[in-house]
Amino acid sequence: xxxxxxxxxxxxxxxxxxxxxxxxxxxxxxxxxxxxxxxxxxxxxxxxxxxxxxxxxxxxxxxxxxxxxxxxxxxxxxxxxxxxxxxxxxxxxxxxxxxxxxxxxxxxxxxxxxxxxxxxxxxxxxxxxxxxxxxxxxxxxxxxxxxxxxxxxxxxxxxxxxxxxxxxxxxxxxxxxxxxxxxxxxxxxxxxxxxxxxxxxxxxxxxxxxxxxxxxxxxxxxxxxxxxxxxxxxxxxxxxxxxxxxxxxxxxxxxxxxxxxxxxxxxxxxxxxxxxxxxxxxxxxxxxxxxxxxxxxxxxxxxxxxxxxxxxxxxxxxxxxxxxxxxxxxxxxxxxxxxxxxxxxxxxxxxxxxxxxxxxxxxxxxxxxxxxxxxxxxxxxxxxxxxxxxxxxxxxxxxxxxxxxxxxxxxxxxxxxxxxxxxxxxxxxxxxxxxxxxxxxxxxxxxxxxxxxxxxxxxxxxxxxxxxxxxxxxxxxxxxxxxxxxxxxxxxxxxxx
Amino acid sequence: xxxxxxxxxxxxxxxxxxxxxxxxxxxxxxxxxxxxxxxxxxxxxxxxxxxxxxxxxxxxxxxxxxxxxxxxxxxxxxxxxxxxxxxxxxxxxxxxxxxxxxxxxxxxxxxxxxxxxxxxxxxxxxxxxxxxxxxxxxxxxxxxxxxxxxxxxxxxxxxxxxxxxxxxxxxxxxxxxxxxxxxxxxxxxxxxxxxxxxxxxx
Numbered sequence: 001x002x003x004x005x006x007x008x009x010x011x012x013x014x015x016x017x018x019x020x021x022x023x024x025x026x027x028x029x030x031x032x033x034x035x036x037x038x039x040x041x042x043x044x045x046x047x048x049x050x051x052x053x054x055x056x057x058x059x060x061x062x063x064x065x066x067x068x069x070x071x072x073x074x075x076x077x078x079x080x081x082x083x084x085x086x087x088x089x090x091x092x093x094x095x096x097x098x099x100x101x102x103x104x105x106x107x108x109x110x111x112x113x114x115x116x117x118x119x120x121x122x123x124x125x126x127x128x129x130x131x132x133x134x135x136x137x138x139x140x141x142x143x144x145x146x147x148x149x150x151x152x153x154x155x156x157x158x159x160x161x162x163x164x165x166x167x168x169x170x171x172x173x174x175x176x177x178x179x180x181x182x183x184x185x186x187x188x189x190x191x192x193x194x195x196x197x198x199x200x201x202x203x204x205x206x207x208x209x210x211x212x213x214x215x216x217x218x219x220x221x222x223x224x225x226x227x228x229x230x231x232x233x234x235x236x237x238x239x240x241x242x243x244x245x246x247x248x249x250x251x252x253x254x255x256x257x258x259x260x261x262x263x264x265x266x267x268x269x270x271x272x273x274x275x276x277x278x279x280x281x282x283x284x285x286x287x288x289x290x291x292x293x294x295x296x297x298x299x300x301x302x303x304x305x306x307x308x309x310x311x312x313x314x315x316x317x318x319x320x321x322x323x324x325x326x327x328x329x330x331x332x333x334x335x336x337x338x339x340x341x342x343x344x345x346x347x348x349x350x351x352x353x354x355x356x357x358x359x360x361x362x363x364x365x366x367x368x369x370x371x372x373x374x375x376x377x378x379x380x381x382x383x384x385x386x387x388x389x390x391x392x393x394x395x396x397x398x399x400x401x402x403x404x405x406x407x408x409x410x411x412x413x414x415x416x417x418x419x420x421x422x423x424x425x426x427x428x429x430x431x432x433x434x435x436x437x438x439x440x441x442x443x444x445x446x447x448x449x450x451x452x453x454x455x456x457x458x459x460x461x462x463x464x465x466x467x468x469x470x471x472x473x474x475x476x477x478x479x480x481x482x483x484x485x486x487x488x489x490x491x492x493x494x495x496x497x
Numbered sequence: 498x499x500x501x502x503x504x505x506x507x508x509x510x511x512x513x514x515x516x517x518x519x520x521x522x523x524x525x526x527x528x529x530x531x532x533x534x535x536x537x538x539x540x541x542x543x544x545x546x547x548x549x550x551x552x553x554x555x556x557x558x559x560x561x562x563x564x565x566x567x568x569x570x571x572x573x574x575x576x577x578x579x580x581x582x583x584x585x586x587x588x589x590x591x592x593x594x595x596x597x598x599x600x601x602x603x604x605x606x607x608x609x610x611x612x613x614x615x616x617x618x619x620x621x622x623x624x625x626x627x628x629x630x631x632x633x634x635x636x637x638x639x640x641x642x643x644x645x646x647x648x649x650x651x652x653x654x655x656x657x658x659x660x661x662x663x664x665x666x667x668x669x670x671x672x673x674x675x676x677x678x679x680x681x682x683x684x685x686x687x688x689x690x691x692x693x694x695x696x697x698x699x
Contacts, residue, residue, distance in 0.1 A: 382695075
């Protein structure tokens with residue numbers, strides 16, 4: 001009897017120990033709550049990151065899938081997304097979304113997605129909303145409706161397109177070559193019928209694409225479209241796009257031509273007239289990639305609470321983008337919103353789009369307030385003895401490589417250093433004129449530039465720790481001039497290649 | 498009746514198991530804390546301890562960020578003379594140099610009113626966690642997270658931290674050929690978002 005008890009006790013302890021070990025080794029599962037029911041989504045851990053089984057998610061949300069050996073398409077009520085094994089990019093509609101980790105095909109039918117897939121990608125194809133209740137638990141709820149009416153207001157010097165909503169929700173505005181896109185989130189959009197086009201040739205027509213995001217409007221650019229400004233108003237919630245014509249070609253509301261006074265560039269003494277090239281010409285491929293530094297939780301320079309580097313970098317990058325687009329260049333930003341990307345993701349956007357030039361836009365910070373002006377950085381590779389393998393640099397040298405067509409990720413920039421240096425010198429010279437200071441191009445081991453297979457620079461356009469720079473950088477006209485200068489340098493560099 | 502007895506026994510066992518697990522957890526936590534405290538004490542380099550081991554004074558040259566510098570070349574840093582304890586031990590010398598650099602960073606007031614801040618290369622909340630010297634001449638400098646958090650942004654700031662430590666160690670401790678950085682005992686891709694610290698600096 002005593003032996004039996006000892007056996008039972010021993011087994012009990014072993015089971016307890018096994019359960020504790022299994023629990024600690026197992027990845028945390030995900031719970032999707034629909035009404036009173038809870039559904040488990042199997043979790044797994046790979047490279048220290050949490051992954052969730054796509055099959056379980058699809059079953060709960062009633063999504064269908066179509067799988068090949070390396071790709072899986074997920075069909076939702078509002079669209080389709082495609083995932084590739086081993087890639088962090090998700091193809092959704094006509095855009096690519098970067099995840100924090102690559103998609104993982106564990107075995108046939110067993111695809112796993114990183115945790116941010118749920119919030120970043122999935123809402124794009126659902127009629128449902130996923131609300132995070134706690135770590136590892138999401139509630140699936142129906143989405144409310146947002147009735148949006150589009151109105152046009154003609155002014156002497158510009159046209160306003162007003163998106164009047166019944167509910168205040170998340171909207172993002174993004175400019176493309178042929179149109180400006182207004183994407184709605186949070187609530188499903190019911191668009192009131194849209195008058196096809198206002199009596200203007202600033203914009204073509206406004207189209208509603210219900211399957212994009214929670215409803216997306218595309219404002220097609222007209223022949224005289226030059227730039228736009230967005231503003232958000234409340235009570236009732238409205239998003240207003242003010243669309244401006246090319247300088248000197250404005251039309252009155254009645255349709256006759258009139259002159260427009262656009263703000264003049266400050267400081268440079270150079271004209272900010274746009275190029276005479278046709279802005280509607282086909283963008284060349286590859287494109288120019290502009291990387292607004294930092295974003296999301298990563299504030300960048302954070303010395304004075306009301307000015308953060310991440311916001312300023314995005315504003316400058318958008319201005320650079322607009323000017324490049326206006327001059328007929330194909331441009332891609334690494335981020336359009338206040339989101340954090342790591343260095344690899346930024347470089348990946350550059351390499352994915354076969355960047356012909358990669359410019360990472362930042363503003364600087366220094367341990368002492370005297371430091372000022374713009375500084376242009378290029379990549380400085382670590383000494384050869386520290387590198388695992390060497391690739392052949394532009395100026396010769398290098399070692400044997402079993403796969404000469406392949407370049408190690410962190411050594412992508414080595415073959416482009418001469419081009420980067422030439423671009424950096426041009427940019428530093430022009431920015432020095434603008435700031436009235438003699439800074440030099442600096443070589444540093446910058447993680448974001450290391451993998452970029454294109455002439456690549458990182459620009460710190462002034463120091464937020466310097467009172468004069470801080471004041472200038474807060475000025476919209478100075479920002480315009482900075483953007484203009486950077487764009488001119490990029491164009492000059494490309495023309496001289 | 499017998500079944501009831503077994504349930505009571507099983508419950509008692511569960512309670513004992515939870516108690517034992519909690520005890521093990523608490524004792525391991527206390528052990529880790531004690532180790533951390535021991536390392537911290539060792540790294541405090543109390544002057545009395547150093548004085549005991551000291552055979553005299555040693556003049557060292559610190560390299561600190563030069564106001565207004567942006568170029569990471571030779572003009573990026575300026576020299577400052579300091580005296581530390583001569584111990585004959587390159588690791589102790591290297592540690593004293595890094596401690597001097599951290600203490601050196603008094604900083605400068607900038608801004609006005611509520612926006613007034615003190616700018617400095619190294620945060621006063623930060624500390625040197627550990628410094629090792631490998632046989633191949635690599636000094637492994639393990640910095641606390643607070644030093645990284647004290648870098649309020651920008652490549653120049655990151656370079657100021659890296660270059661001042663690297664150059665001060667290389668110029669004053671002949672055994673140091675290169676410097677490799679860790680943060681909180683771990684390798685990182687970058688020091689504070691820009692500059693890669695995956696390879697040593699020379």
